Amino acid sequence: MFGGWFWDGRRATPNGRAPSSAPDAAEALRRARACVWKSRGDSRIRCGSGKSRTPATVFLVETTHLAAQPPFPPQQRVRRTGWRALGLPALAAGAGIGAVVLLHFRDPHVEGSYGICPVYGLTGLYCPGCGGMRAVHNLTDGRIMDSLHSNLLAVPLLIAFAVFVGDWAVLAWRGEGPRVPDLPRPLMWTVLALFLVYSVLRNTPWGSWLAPV
Numbered sequence: 001m002f003g004g005w006f007w008d009g010r011r012a013t014p015n016g017r018a019p020s021s022a023p024d025a026a027e028a029l030r031r032a033r034a035c036v037w038k039s040r041g042d043s044r045i046r047c048g049s050g051k052s053r054t055p056a057t058v059f060l061v062e063t064t065h066l067a068a069q070p071p072f073p074p075q076q077r078v079r080r081t082g083w084r085a086l087g088l089p090a091l092a093a094g095a096g097i098g099a100v101v102l103l104h105f106r107d108p109h110v111e112g113s114y115g116i117c118p119v120y121g122l123t124g125l126y127c128p129g130c131g132g133m134r135a136v137h138n139l140t141d142g143r144i145m146d147s148l149h150s151n152l153l154a155v156p157l158l159i160a161f162a163v164f165v166g167d168w169a170v171l172a173w174r175g176e177g178p179r180v181p182d183l184p185r186p187l188m189w190t191v192l193a194l195f196l197v198y199s200v201l202r203n204t205p206w207g208s209w210l211a212p213v
Helices: 022-039 087-105 118-123 132-140 144-150 154-173 185-201 205-210
Strands: 002-007 010-012 058-062
Touching: 087 132, 087 154, 132 144, 132 154, 144 154, 185 205
Parallel strands: none
Antiparallel strands: 002 010, 002 058
């Protein structure tokens, strides 16, 4: 943007001072252009005051003095609340309930009903997840001890999943995202060590009570 113009080496603006804002700079530029337009085809220049002046060179000066522009506010994502925000939690809950219902009516104790565990098929050893489907089936039949016998981790994991989905639904109702558990590193390594001990123990004679039934 051009902020003003010079007449005979002196700066001229609508109020006789240097332009202090964008409107003053625009007015100075407009008058400078009008003066140049009047000088075409004439040996003398008449600008504003009506007096004749000796032709002089008009210089346009660029200025960086601009009016302060308000910054654009960042676009904020509109969060859904209430019933409209329960889509994903309801989908997760429906998937979990559907899996439990399927395991209840399609008995995993029947050989080949859900295939075979790759780890058990290749090594003959039980992995931490072996017996999980049987545990859920036994739980839906009301046989809690058989469920714990088939897989000791199945019931705690089901409870943790139900708590997570319920908490997610409450937060979604308020327009917030799901709560991601932030496990300390020592606790995470402890859990992994327990999984490893459980996997080894259930494959030994002393841990036969942890084998799937």
